[in-house]
Amino acid sequence: MSEFTIIIPLYNEVENLLQLEYALLDYIPKSSKTVSILFVNDGSTDGSEKLLGEICKRNRNFHSISFQKNKGLSTALKAGFDWVQSPYLGYMDGDLQTHPEDFNLLLEYCGEYDLVTGIRENRNDTFVKIFSSKIANSIRRLFTQDGIKDTGCPLKVIKTSYAKQIPMFKGLHRFLPAMVLLQKGKIHQIPVRHFPRMKGKRKFGLSNRLFGPLTACFVFLWMKQNYIYYEIKKKE
Template identity: 65%
Template sequence: MDHQFTILIPLYNEEDNLLRVEQELSSYIKKAPLPSRVLFINDGSTDNSLKLLEEICKREKDFKFISFEENRGLSAAIKAGFDEVQTPLTGYIDADLQTHPEDFDLLLEHIPEYDLVTGVRTDRKDSFKKNMSSLIANGIRRSFTHDGMDDTGCPLKVIKTEYAKRIPMFNGLHRFLPAMVLLQKGRIKQVPVRHYPRIAGKAKYHLMNRLVGPLVDCFAYLWMKRKYIDYKIARRNE
């Protein structure tokens, strides 16, 4: 089978969620509109996650994983996934499954006309503090990037792989994917998706790294934007 769509699942210490992830993603790719595969990126987990991934990928022929030697953060995990992908389209979902794989279909409907389609979480099931910190962080980021996106932290995205592979690596990358596609003269769109409470495992973010991190990363983004090199080859002598 020639796969067309690779779903990235970065994870760090998510052993309590992985069997449910296997069930939901296995069910989804059987009926997905495109031939699909799953790629886990284990970000140096210190629990039983790696052992579970080895077992899952033996059972599921369309599931693969890579594993870091040590914890390097979400941006590094996403970038490593982008580097590994060989399919024309790349998706991203978190291992906590607070978004549903079936909603990839909502995003894939628009990907022929756009280069990145991201979810916007509706009726969020997070705490008031988490929702408010996310709202403030998105406002800060939007004032710097002018990308027009309401929820860049939504862990459900589809991007054309050619654009993903041209995104340079820096910490905080995951907050700026729409802005990075715009720098490449790409087209972006946001689509409402469902949101669910976390039912297992622990959240990896708290108030300080939801607010301070995005602010610091915005200055890194502005520096990178000034230095960014963008080109397209018009002709090649074979």
């Protein structure tokens, strides 16, 4: 069994898949831990499923699961969390705006911390995307008080035992650090590189970057008040 599984949710990213495959193959020998790859195909309609099958067939420790229809990023992550058996899991998008090599920066701290998340330096996005992301982050921090500067950064490493205890709901991908904190976990933030999207189309616009997070914030508040957490003192 691998020590570290990288979960890659994707939707209609067929144009990026071969380059993503090469980037992952380049990273795996350099990783500080043994690596498995899990693609979660979120109901793509552009041929991604067929190409993923070919990629997984020719690469050892590459795996994929495909949804019948598009269910959203939080559902894709939930499926990945359920599938993973390695002690650590990572998460990155399939658009290559972050690079798998930067996982080593995060893995350096995964022994001491339960979740390590990236902070995108010098973001290569449109003004609207950067501006809306900053507003959404500010709103989310106001609700969660988790101190996370860039919750939307798709480069994260989580101890699998913590990830599997996260009660998932729609939009929860924006609250992973906050949910680890509810488990009394420790979190660390690391600057990572950010690259422009070269191919494919972005999946989040102004409406689901601002209004979606606001709705999810109220769900999180309910979850925070009702979350069940316990520590076992003794077993006989």
